[in-house]
Amino acid sequence: MRRVALVGNPNCGKSTLFNRLTGLNQKTSNLPGTTVDSHEGKVKINNEWFELVDLPGIYSLFTNSEYEHVVVSNLIGKNSPKPDAIIYVLDSSNLRRNLLLLSQVAELKIPAVCVLTMEDTAARRDIKINAAELNKVLGIPVISLNPRISKDLKPIELLFSKFTEGTLISDNPDMHEKLTRFLNGEPNRGISTETLNRYSNIDSIVKRIVIRENKKREGNTLKIDKWVTHPITGFLIFFGIMLAIFQGVFSLAEYPMTLIEHSFSWLRSQTSGFTSNEYIIDFINSGLLSGLEGVIVFLPQIFILFFLIGILEDSGYMVRASFLSDQLMRKLGLNGRSIIPLIGGFACAIPAIMATRTIRNRSERLATMLVVPLMSCSARIPVYILLISLIVPAGVLWGPIPAQTLLMTLAYFAGIIMALILAVFFKMLGKNKEQSEFVLELPTYQAPRIQTVINGAWLRCKSFLNEAGRIIVIISIVLWALSSFGPDNAMKEAYNKAQIAAEKNPDKKEQIEQSYLLEASYAGHLGKMIEPVIEPLGYDWKTGIALISSFAAREVFVGTMSTLFQTGTNNENVVGIRKKMQAEINPTTGKPAYGIGYAVSLMLFYAFALQCISTMAVLKKETQTWKWSIILFFLYGSVAYLSAFAAFQFIGNA
Amino acid sequence: MSEQTAKDLRFECPAEIIKLTEGELNQKLAEMGCVPGTEIEKLYSAPSGDPIAFRIDSYVLGLRSSEAEQIVVKTNDELETSI
Numbered sequence: 001m002r003r004v005a006l007v008g009n010p011n012c013g014k015s016t017l018f019n020r021l022t023g024l025n026q027k028t029s030n031l032p033g034t035t036v037d038s039h040e041g042k043v044k045i046n047n048e049w050f051e052l053v054d055l056p057g058i059y060s061l062f063t064n065s066e067y068e069h070v071v072v073s074n075l076i077g078k079n080s081p082k083p084d085a086i087i088y089v090l091d092s093s094n095l096r097r098n099l100l101l102l103s104q105v106a107e108l109k110i111p112a113v114c115v116l117t118m119e120d121t122a123a124r125r126d127i128k129i130n131a132a133e134l135n136k137v138l139g140i141p142v143i144s145l146n147p148r149i150s151k152d153l154k155p156i157e158l159l160f161s162k163f164t165e166g167t168l169i170s171d172n173p174d175m176h177e178k179l180t181r182f183l184n185g186e187p188n189r190g191i192s193t194e195t196l197n198r199y200s201n202i203d204s205i206v207k208r209i210v211i212r213e214n215k216k217r218e219g220n221t222l223k224i225d226k227w228v229t230h231p232i233t234g235f236l237i238f239f240g241i242m243l244a245i246f247q248g249v250f251s252l253a254e255y256p257m258t259l260i261e262h263s264f265s266w267l268r269s270q271t272s273g274f275t276s277n278e279y280i281i282d283f284i285n286s287g288l289l290s291g292l293e294g295v296i297v298f299l300p301q302i303f304i305l306f307f308l309i310g311i312l313e314d315s316g317y318m319v320r321a322s323f324l325s326d327q328l329m330r331k332l333g334l335n336g337r338s339i340i341p342l343i344g345g346f347a348c349a350i351p352a353i354m355a356t357r358t359i360r361n362r363s364e365r366l367a368t369m370l371v372v373p374l375m376s377c378s379a380r381i382p383v384y385i386l387l388i389s390l391i392v393p394a395g396v397l398w399g400p401i402p403a404q405t406l407l408m409t410l411a412y413f414a415g416i417i418m419a420l421i422l423a424v425f426f427k428m429l430g431k432n433k434e435q436s437e438f439v440l441e442l443p444t445y446q447a448p449r450i451q452t453v454i455n456g457a458w459l460r461c462k463s464f465l466n467e468a469g470r471i472i473v474i475i476s477i478v479l480w481a482l483s484s485f486g487p488d489n490a491m492k493e494a495y496n497k498a499q500i501a502a503e504k505n506p507d508k509k510e511q512i513e514q515s516y517l518l519e520a521s522y523a524g525h526l527g528k529m530i531e532p533v534i535e536p537l538g539y540d541w542k543t544g545i546a547l548i549s550s551f552a553a554r555e556v557f558v559g560t561m562s563t564l565f566q567t568g569t570n571n572e573n574v575v576g577i578r579k580k581m582q583a584e585i586n587p588t589t590g591k592p593a594y595g596i597g598y599a600v601s602l603m604l605f606y607a608f609a610l611q612c613i614s615t616m617a618v619l620k621k622e623t624q625t626w627k628w629s630i631i632l633f634f635l636y637g638s639v640a641y642l643s644a645f646a647a648f649q650f651i652g653n654a
Numbered sequence: 655m656s657e658q659t660a661k662d663l664r665f666e667c668p669a670e671i672i673k674l675t676e677g678e679l680n681q682k683l684a685e686m687g688c689v690p691g692t693e694i695e696k697l698y699s700a701p702s703g704d705p706i707a708f709r710i711d712s713y714v715l716g717l718r719s720s721e722a723e724q725i726v727v728k729t730n731d732e733l734e735t736s737i
Contacts, residue, residue: 060685094713097687127712195684203691221714222697231701323716327702330718336705435678438705439686439721442714 001042003051003081004160005074007105008089009098010057011316011443013117015039017089017147018054019451021156037459038070045160053083059097061104062182062191065360072179075108085163086112092129092144093122093444095210099169099202100195102138107175111163115156116144121444124219128211137205139166148449170201221316221444228320238321242343245308249301249347256300264293282484283477291476294553295469298348299461301378305347306460309340310453316445326438332420333427335359336438338368342419344460345375346412349615350468351460353622363432367423369622370632373615374419376412376607379554383606384411386558387599389578414607418639467621468614475552475613479523483549483560486521494520514563523548537605537641538598538648540586550611557606597651601644609640660708660717660725663696668709669727670694677724687711688725 008014022041039054055074056067073079086105090098095116106112116129135142141162143155172178178188227233268285275281312318318340326336337359344352352372359365376384388407396403485491498516502509518524527544534544546560558577565580584593610616616629663669671692674680687710688694695709704719 063682063685094711096711097713100685100687125712192681192684195681196689199684199687199689225707225714226698229698229700229707234701319716323705323707324700326716326718327700327704437679437682437721438716438718439679439682440705440716441686442707442716 001049001051002084003053004085004087005053005055005083006087006089007055007071007075007101008057009059009091009094009101011441012057012089012091012098013147014057014089015054016449016452017087017115017117017156018052019449019455020147020153022052038074045157048160050160058101060100060195061179062188062195064182066357069183072183075105075110076176076179076183078180078183083110086110087159088112088114088140090114090116091118091121092116093118093125093127095129096199096202096206099205100198103169103198103202104175106138106166106168107172108179109165111165112140113159113163114138114140114142115147115159116142117146117148118444119144119146120149126212130209130211134205134209137167137209138169140164148446169205170198224445225320225442228317229324234324238324241312241317245305245343246346248308249305252304253300257297260293260297260300264289279484283480286484287477287480288473290480290556290559291473291552294476294556295465295472298378298464298553302347302351302464303457303461306344306351307453307457309343310456311448313340313456314446314448314453316443319440319442322440323442330436332423333364333367333430333432334371334423335361335364335368335436336440338364341368341372342375345372345377348377348379348464348468349373349375349612350618351463353615353618354463355460356622361432361434361436363430363434364436366623366628367426367430369619370426370628371419371423373610373612373632373636374415374422374608376415377554377612379612380411380606382555382558383550384408384603386561386577387603387606389575390581390594390599391596411603411607414604418608422635422639467618471614471617472552476556479549479552479556481522482526483518483521483523483545483563486517486524490520490525491517515565518545518563536648537644538601540593543598543602547605547611550606551613553614554606554611595652597648600651601648604647605640605644607640608636608643610636657726658729659723660694660696660727661706661719661722663694663727663729665696665698667729668693668695669729672726672728675724675726679721679724683721683724686715687713688715694725694727 006014006018018039018041021043027040038056041052041054043050043052053074055071058067058071061068061072061075074083076082088102088105090102102114114134116131116134119129122129129144131142131144141159141164143159145153145155147153172194181188228237268289271281271284271289309318312321321339322336324336325339329336329338338356340358341352341355344355349372352375353369356365356368356372359368385408388404388411391407392403394402394404398406486494494516495513498513501516502512505512523545524541526548527541527546530544530548531539531541534547539547542561542564545564546557549556549560561581562577565577581594582592585591586593610633616633619629619632620626657672658669660669660671671688671690671694673690674683674688692711693709697707697709697714699706705716706719706722707714707716708722709715
């Protein structure tokens with residue numbers, strides 16, 4: 001099977017072409033030692049299968065970052081088979097800069113063809129390309145095609161039988177050797193001069209091929225950008241879009257999430273049909289299925305958030321958001337490019353940490369990864385909802401704003417503000433050794449391609465399933481074991497006590513049993529063991545158990561509390577747990593055990609603490625060391641503990 | 655007379671790139687098409703004035719003002735008066 005590589009600048013329509021040709025028949029691969037994805041797919045043309053590789057979009061082979069390393073290794077056949085042919089994808093509206101990369105790659109003398117995209121954008125700026133002349137100059141077949149709008153891909157398919165070794169734009173000897181040196185990190189002298197020479201050759205070609213009657217700019221993009229970067233309208237647009245995204249995520253994700261919950265309830269009701277062994281049923285229902293549900297229930301929110309971010313990325317807005325925020329981000333030791341991972345963190349820290357790969361400066365990338373877990377992810381929402389309902393009932397208005405909405409917003413801001421503070425803290429501690437740079441192309445706005453956006457969002461979901469999924473299921477099973485088993489004597493005693501207690505309330509027998517047994521289990525012992533540590537924060541041993549079980553995924557807190565308060569295992573039953581929690585009296589103080597101080601303290605704890613093993617695992621993978629995961633665990637743990645302590649001591653349990 | 659850099663340009667007054675000052679970003683800027691002889695025009699900036707968006711020949715590039723300072727330019731009087 002012949003291997004064909006797609007080579008081109010960022011934003012030239014290369015990935016759109018790739019998606020159009022391969023459809024869903026593609027996979028992502030990582031070059032060993034790097035974190036940059038390159039996509040591969042298969043396509044059948046004229047009864048021949050081709051292996052298509054979509055290399056990351058770059059401007060030049062010699063910029064020193066992981067993206068160029070991936071492209072260069074692929075092109076010279078290091079760690080992967082060398083491509084048999086190349087499709088150059090060139091943006092017609094910006095041919096000059098696009099030809100630089102072509103002139104470099106051409107010197108590898110791999111047979112190639114050329115596709116000119118964005119003809120419509122070029123036409124709007126009065127730019128015409130003489131494709132026939134370009135064909136003559138480059139010595140390879142050249143066609144014009146816009147993969148975003150063109151319905152017919154036949155012209156491209158015809159190209160697959162026409163790969164030709166072309167003529168060189170500028171002839172520099174030993175490109176292969178130079179690239180090998182580049183990959184080994186050895187210096188290449190004279191690249192700057194070489195770049196200037198290339199441009200002077202390119203300029204003489206462009207003069208013959210690009211017909212520009214007048215130097216008109218594209219009006220619409222510039223007009224939009226003046227609004228988008230305006231001091232007032234710019235921020236209004238930014239916050240408007242963010243608000244719309246969050247509204248969209250919450251309202252759209254609700255239906256699939258309810259569906260998932262109902263499906264799992266149904267599955268649980270079916271397990272008793274297969275076996276009568278209570279332990280196996282309990283293991284499947286409470287261990288395995290709960291773990292799986294805890295993973296799958298987050299997919300809708302993650303998919304929808306990254307789908308909406310994808311629309312903003314593909315249309316060109318996200319680059320403007322980076323442009324707007326760069327100065328603030330720089331002061332925090334981050335980069336304008338940090339904005340996408342930070343927003344992604346509101347769905348789930350795992351894909352968001354992976355999205356930091358676009359930040360080239362290493363300390364800025366690290367700093368972004370370190371603060372992403374402070375963005376309130378979707379697993380915290382059920383915890384916040386329960387705790388907020390302890391503070392103030394639904395429907396209460398504070399001024400014009402519903403009190404519960406306001407408290408929820410405050411919880412989000414607590415995370416954001418802590419992220420700002422800690423970013424500054426990291427900046428003061430660490431030294432940024434590399435040159436911090438922005439240098440970011442602001443491409444023409446485009447209508448987003450839905451298929452590209454869906455593929456992107458699905459990739460994020462897959463990374464969540466791969467990285468977090470297994471860990472969440474394993475931890476759920478471990479927690480099930482800890483809460484189902486306990487020291488024999490204690491368990492027997494608890495069972496007997498439960499029988500006596502159940503006599504008064506026979507229709508709740510099962511829930512009462514569960515609650516007593518959980519208290520006597522290993523998990524219950526752990527909860528009581530940490531009680532002295534968490535008592536100053538206003539928590540009792542029940543909260544302790546729930547805190548420990550949250551290490552699988554934070555929302556497990558709600559399920560554990562509902563078991564402890566004998567409201568059954570239905571996660572949705574917030575009202576039932578709330579009523580029981582509100583009625584609970586602290587035996588030593590005689591005041592409510594779960595008052596406002598408790599709720600605020602616990603919300604702060606959940607906002608700050610790194611209670612997510614999956615996040616720690618991904619952080620290890622991306623930084624190649626456990627160091628940062630461990631540092632963050634203790635740092636965010638102390639921040640969470642101290643702020644929860646301060647809140648509880650200040651407010652008390654009113 | 656001090657050299658004029660892209661940072662000092664007035665908005666929407668096209669100019670020509672003369673050279674890049676020596677620096678780490680030199681190569682990167684050249685690759686992005688900021689080479690002598692190229693037309694450059696300041697289009698707009700972020701609310702704080704930094705970063706700044708420039709038209710480089712036929713595309714738009716966002717640069718921090720410290721980065722724009724590395725591009726030495728010559729204003730083209732003819733073009734300037736025609737705005």
